[in-house]
Amino acid sequence: MPRQPKKRQAASGRNPNGEGSIYQRSSDGRWVGQAYVLTTEGTRKRKFVYGATWDEAHTKLVELKSRSQRGIPTPDRAWKIADYLPYWLSAYVTDLKPTTARGYESAVRLHLVPALGTKRLDTLQVQHVKTFMNDFRVKCLCCAAGLDRTRRPARQCCSAGRCCKRYPSSRQIQFVHAVLRNALQHAMREELVARNVAKLVRVPAPRYRVGKGLTVEQVRKLLAATEGHRLHPLYVVAATLGLRRGELLGLRWSDLDLDAGTAAIGQTVQRTATGLHLQDTKTEESESILPLPEWTWLVLLDHQERQRRERARLAEVWQEHGLVFPSEVGTPMEPRNLNRHFAALRERAGCPDVRLHDLRHTVVSLLMELGVPPHVVQAIARHADVKLTLKVYSHANLDAMRQALGKLDGRLS
Template identity: 80%
Template sequence: MATGNRSNRSNGPRRNPNGEGSIYQRASDGRWVGQAYVLTTDGTRKRKAVYGATWQETHDKLTALKAQSRQGIPIPDRAWKLADYLPYWLAGYVADLKPTTARGYESAVRLHLIPALGTKRVDGLQVQHVRTFLDEFRRKCLCCTAGTDKNRPADRQCCSAGRCCAHYPSARQIQFVHAVLRNALQHAMREELVSRNVAKLVRVPSPRYKVGKGLSVEQARTLLAAAEGHRLYALYVVAATMGLRRGELLGLRWSDLDLDNGAVSIAQTVQRAGGKLHLQDTKTEDSESVLPLPDWTWMVLLDHQQDQQRERDRLAEVWEDHDLVFPSERGTPMEPRNLNRHFAALRDKAGLPDVRLHDFRHTVVSLLMELGVPPHVVQAIARHADVKITLKIYAHANLDVMRQALGKLDGRLS
């Protein structure tokens, strides 16, 4: 009596009832093949095949395939590889995003996802593939990957000259690349190309963001005094009293200001992406707000408007009017890096080499909280999406307030 394993049968195809598909063993390589008619993503029923090293493995795969079809879940009609699907996804979906976001997605796909996972089929990608990719990505030098320094002078080259600088990705960069893959696979699920998003099953550590401590009142006054008389003085006053972000400062238009009633609408921002400057809407709906102008800021902006008119008249032949409150010296949107350079010189002049322009924003939050303004009001002024962000900045910035509070406790107990 034969006792051979069913998985090793080689005596011809195994018959199945009509409509249930068939399983047979190929003579060429001995692999088992299972075939059945199933629902596909183009809306028709087509004959699809599964493969296995044994009859049982092939039978299990075929059973799962038919069960998926019976549940009304279409089987992908096209065997997309990630190298083909990701550019297709970018062209159809990411192109509608803001330029800076789209640029980041494109870089993640081109530099990291396609080189590592491009040969994998979308419907064959597994959790282990994603986990292995992220583990290898953590140990990959970004300078080597992007060829960052290949155009530098020879004496300044590192990775291109064979001296790897070991510039490994940060937790934030790992999280971002993972998010790009997760979003692409989620889109593939909506198109019914895959039945699950394997990237969602892989967790990555959340980055720990550092929160700036802000400036003391004395430091803010010192910086503003150093800027007085410069064409950007009003910009620093607005930053110090309104807490606007860098891009919002550079995107502010005169049409956004109601100087009759002392109010400002925050509606657009200037960002650099893909080698170009872009004027675009603010980050979120929470960023779009109408805020009252403090009296001092109001007066400084009125003076700035007159100064800019004189500047425009003097440079009439080259001035390009974009309605910007803080443009370049020709009226065009100011390059964000040029503002950074000016602020770097300003802080050195003021003797404060370690402060950042963004610290003005944290200072506004901290000072308002110290003055007893309710957190939800401060949140509205800072245009934070969550009041927890407002409280986090305040708690991090006010060591002096905490020292005073603990000093009271010390006085009671000592």
Template identity: 50%
Template structure:
């Protein structure tokens, strides 16, 4: 055993003990303790568990400083995975081996079997009957869980509650993302022709010409649209948080952008403005003004799932497998195919980095690859 008086993270001088199986091991720990003291590094003195700290971190750091949707995702991961798996560990003594073992355990754990933690239901019906679904967490979810723990422990390092971040020492597999699948120019024209009389025709035009996200479209206000100057500013987003629809700020600074309106987009918005005036008059006293460009038929925020449903008939008619979000991919890929500079496409789409534009959304068709190789063949022949 070794002992030294040191300055702790709370600012008080306390007597700290170190232990080892041998004299040399205890002496080495005591030397390290003295070195930290002489370097001015406060010695962590918290006995809080991971569970206690995560609850504090969510309430004092995440909720006040992050977007509501971000807090909702973090809180869900903490409650569902981190607290049951690591909650009883002391945050000061948490080791990388324990974090790695926990990640390996949750990665292999059957998601229907995790209900076995419930004292009232030791084993799900499907597992008891021998029909276990064996559904495991996706690599993306495992990465997200690790990221939440890493962010929480890094905040504890900044608050001098712990010396090192054990989660940073553990690597997780980076999930692979498929490339964006967009419509061809000819199919995009057919889709817009099919939707010409739809009340949300202008929304589909914006999705294909400006690459706006679903939440950006449904959260767009008329005050952000200047039909005289022909510009549009993306500054708000519609999201479902805690069971209710909310207008929130975009996730990143690059998502806020001002875009010029192409002629067909400008014309579609003007027609949509006239159509909305007619809907407002028809609704009468039932109309609830929110200033949205694409509200429901009584002016309230439009349910995002209803937008997905409106896309369903078009998909079935043309035999498409594309999601509504793939209309955004259509805009990005067509712009790149037409020779638009990648950094311009990045700013139009509001991507956070150029590698997102080129790696996730952009993809070359077989015909484009063939033309490129034909040009190379001509150069070398």
């Protein structure tokens, strides 16, 4: 066995305080380094490092002591990913909006813990995260979520040996990576890890589809198909103000000033695992006061009177929540029920490929085509950044492009 370097010793023959020591275990021959260092509990405790050789153990011991001397504490507990992520969810994520917290919990339960749960938090490496992300790109989400267990036999795919290969989208890949990155960032703040290895792994940025919007004729067909229905005013508001689905269902009569002709957008309806929730809007920019177009104002006046008669007719069955567009008994409307109604509506109107959110795209696009300044359109759409208004939601239609290129053709020819 090669001779090991001699260590400096005190006059008593023992190592100076804080110097630590290295010895070889007789059970397996591994080298063990030990020293008293600062821990995350604020006290000094004896911590161990291990190596296959004396040099490896010595290098790790020097790093351990160096971090302690710089005031960087050593984690007092050897967290595993499977233990830390649920702790992080309960300690930090519960303060987020219910839908956001549900998405974080799903990412941890379905993807992160099954793949990385056995890894130690303080020894997680960049390569571990890279391998996980590469595997996740070709992971069937149907299998991961166990959807086959809830499907009828005729619809089974993965459990029947015929995998549907429903792989994650680039947006889903980015989201799961962001959840891991956020968790490790909190671990850094708690001084449980020295660096955030997830930040060192790049994932492809999703390419957002440019909102196509509807033509004026399509909007007219949709609204004509709802004439006389109790949800007709909802679609008018969607087509003229561009509110999101949750904002439409969360709109209260107290948010409307029909004398002044304004609407204050302040809350939204969201579905979570525990039921329907009324909560604040998506961002601070989403909270805004919008003027009501005259047509919208007249429709809402008529709708208010109709709802008053509906409430009187149902008497004790009606549960008042002050909502402009509630369910048939006054409670917050289930967002999925609105989706079902719109799915039937678009078929009747001969527009099978449009979405409810496309009405929001339409408002923004039509305003841009009418020459409204982008910063005004941004205020109406309540976007945080005018770049989003210009890039994602607005689009130039074929006629506008033909007109623009016609001007160029006239100049050059």
